[in-house]
Amino acid sequence: MKAVNIAIDGPSGAGKSTLARKLAARLGYVYVDTGALYRAIAYDCISHKADSEEQILARLPEIRLSLGYIDGAQHVFVNGEDVSGSIRTAEVSMGASRVAAIPKVREFLFNLQQEMAKTHSVVMDGRDIGTVVLPDADVKIFLTASAEKRAERRYIELNEKQPGKQTYEEVLADVIRRDEQDMNREIAPLRQAPDAVLVDTTDADLAQAEEMLLNACKEKLGS
Numbered sequence: 001m002k003a004v005n006i007a008i009d010g011p012s013g014a015g016k017s018t019l020a021r022k023l024a025a026r027l028g029y030v031y032v033d034t035g036a037l038y039r040a041i042a043y044d045c046i047s048h049k050a051d052s053e054e055q056i057l058a059r060l061p062e063i064r065l066s067l068g069y070i071d072g073a074q075h076v077f078v079n080g081e082d083v084s085g086s087i088r089t090a091e092v093s094m095g096a097s098r099v100a101a102i103p104k105v106r107e108f109l110f111n112l113q114q115e116m117a118k119t120h121s122v123v124m125d126g127r128d129i130g131t132v133v134l135p136d137a138d139v140k141i142f143l144t145a146s147a148e149k150r151a152e153r154r155y156i157e158l159n160e161k162q163p164g165k166q167t168y169e170e171v172l173a174d175v176i177r178r179d180e181q182d183m184n185r186e187i188a189p190l191r192q193a194p195d196a197v198l199v200d201t202t203d204a205d206l207a208q209a210e211e212m213l214l215n216a217c218k219e220k221l222g223s
């Protein structure tokens with residue numbers, strides 16, 4: 001049976017990963033969080049003090065990435081080490097946005113993402129899934145929310161893990177800076193695919209957003 005592919009793109013903090021994970025669980029598909037792959041590369045580069053583009057590119061042949069699933073949650077491994085917990089810091093977020101702007105890094109991850117989608121029915125979230133990685137996805141969703149709302153959500157999430165590490169204003173500045181980087185980079189910029197359904201979660205709670213997403217899928221998949 002042909003694998004069904006659902007692509008969810010959008011800026012950080014729109015609720016992509018939470019919603020994509022829930023959607024995948026409801027549909028019985030595999031959830032692929034592609035941001036975690038960019039974060040894993042950034043984490044490796046930070047650990048090895050690879051800072052310049054040249055140093056980052058020199059790390060790529062040394063990095064073996066793999067995905068695993070524990071109780072339905074995606075875990076990302078770098079050379080066998082589970083880095084899933086370590087990649088959720090503000091430093092790695094900025095690093096991921098930086099490495100994601102390097103064409104060779106995107107190339108490096110392209111095959112891994114395509115292979116996952118070929119062999120499994122997936123809900124894949126990222127920035128360029130509907131536009132570049134899976135242009136023939138069965139369902140494409142562009143999930144967004146205002147920058148303020150997204151910063152508020154990220155602030156609450158970060159504060160739970162590292163209380164007092166960043167103020168709301170700092171998180172908002174980071175969100176705006178990352179949007180800027182992700183939308184204006186030359187390669188695979190964050191953009192809504194022409195055939196993507198727009199879902200705005202600014203005023204929606206999680207349950208409402210989940211229904212919006214599920215309805216969009218049902219409409220496209222016809223069940």
Ligand code: DC
Pocket residue numbers: 012034035036038039093096097098100101125126127128129178182
């Ligand atoms: O979704 P996230 O915050 O975990 O993503 C981390 C960074 O990786 C983000 O700044 C954009 C980048 N990214 C990307 O360029 N393409 C993707 N498909 C996924 C993430």
